[in-house]
């Protein structure tokens with residue numbers, strides 16, 4: 374799959390990345406290409422490499438696609454070929470998201486891919502369980518979607534959702550799991566998301582004659598160590614930030630012009646400092662950046 378990803382990244386995604394950055398949505402054709410290559414149907418052992426390669430082409434496109442992977446594992450056949458996004462931020466402490474009498478109410482601050490996805494997998498905590506519902510990604514009287522204005526990956530169409538008595542019949546329930554073990558695992562964050570940062574570093578390194586190749590290799594190895602995910606995620610974000618800065622510096626003043634790769638990657642590196650973070654990652658990243 375890595376080979377197919379490389380072809381798409383080099384021939385289609387990277388050449389279009391500046392235009393996508395300026396547009397309000399990832400082209401449907403990009404996502405169709407990923408679907409044609411099977412990336413919406415299966416995830417192989419080389420998934421981290423695929424994520425890194427695709428992200429080196431276009432972060433916004435990869436960001437929309439990567440949301441689908443969690444439902445691919447949890448909802449599986451229930452997806453029936455539909456493209457999915459996720460709404461998990463309602464699991465964060467203090468969330469008002471809840472189900473009562475088969476109706477969902479509350480706020481989810483971040484959902485990527487609105488208008489580019491068919492369904493959204495919403496995670497709701499109910500007592501000591503998490504319940505995942507697969508809902509049509511369509512706004513209506515009981516579901517309001519508000520587009521977030523971002524300085525990077527705006528084309529990912531990231532929205533906040535507000536549910537107001539939205540029906541969630543039992544047939545839309547696709548998965549359940551216990552909250553406690555999930556919460557312990559969740560506290561470290563996902564190592565896969567670290568490969569989005571490495572995609573950016575991969576691109577910079579290519580543009581700077583391999584300047585970051587050694588650090589890239591070391592960071593990949595760190596992300597493979599499941600015992601050290603917060604440290605690895607922090608290292609990946611910090612490396613992306615450093616690499617983007619190096620590219621701006623080497624490019625010179627022209628790099629800060631709208632449409633230039635250097636400034637786009639710098640904005641994307643800022644996004645990668647915070648996206649899918651967790652307190653453990655943030656603490657480690659902040660320590661690195663202030664020492």
Ligand SMILES: Cc1cc2nc3c(=O)[nH]c(=O)nc-3n(C[C@H](O)[C@H](O)[C@H](O)COP(=O)(O)OP(=O)(O)OC[C@H]3O[C@@H](n4cnc5c(N)ncnc54)[C@H](O)[C@@H]3O)c2cc1C
Pocket residue numbers: 440458459460461462463464465466483484485486523531559560647648649650651652655
């Ligand atoms: C542009 C953008 C797009 C995003 N798109 C999506 C999306 O499509 N779907 C989605 O679910 N999330 C999405 N997120 C949210 C993201 O996964 C993280 O939740 C968020 O980046 C962490 O935010 P924070 O730094 O404010 O939280 P922190 O201050 O790090 O966390 C506060 C508390 O909430 C918990 N927490 C934070 N986020 C989550 C979460 N997602 N699940 C469970 N617990 C959590 C933490 O463990 C901690 O206890 C997006 C974020 C951004 C910036």
